[in-house]
Amino acid sequence: MNVWQVPAKVVAVKAAGTLICLLLVLYGLLADDxxxxxxxxxxxxxLAAVTARDVVARVRLSADQGGITVVEGFAGRRRIAWGEIERIKVDERARYGLRTTILEIDTGDDVHLFSQYDLGQPVVPVAETLMRMRP
Incomplete structure (x- = not known):
């Protein structure tokens, strides 16, 4: 079984950002701003909601011989058999001088999107692994 999850460093940065924002709330109270x-x-x-999701549903994607399991909603899980997957694609876009790479898993009715920050590693090797596992 292959498992891809949000890296601990990303969760820690989001938690730190939440604490900094909380300190700014306290500043706003004290300064009457x-x-x-x-x-x-x-x-x-x-930020607290995003951090909580990363803690509760840290594993975003897992795959085995029977199919994949993806996070759905805030922290739910959905099992998808290989036969239900119509397409696995990597989408790259450049905007404002930044390049984003997204893994798309299309089931016909739904499209599940994952970034490098969701998976903990670059998207292209994950897509290649999924394509090799797919019967």
Missing amino acids: LRALILAGVATVV
Whole structure:
């Protein structure tokens, strides 16, 4: 079985960002700065939710002889048999001077997208592994 998960370093950076935003909330309270309080409060909630998802559903994709298991929703899991997968594709795009590479797993009804930060390694080798495992 192959397992790809969010790296611990990425989770730690998100948790640190959450703590920094929480400190900015405290600053907004102490300085009586409503704008800082609202902005930092929203950022804290969003980062806390993203960090919680990374902790609860750290494994984003796993594969074995029967198929794959992907994260669905906040922390749910969905098992997909190899026969249900129509296409495994790597999509590369360049925007604003940045290149993004995304793994797409298309089941016909749904498309599951994974980045390097979801998988803990570059997308192309993961796609190659999945294609080799697929009967």
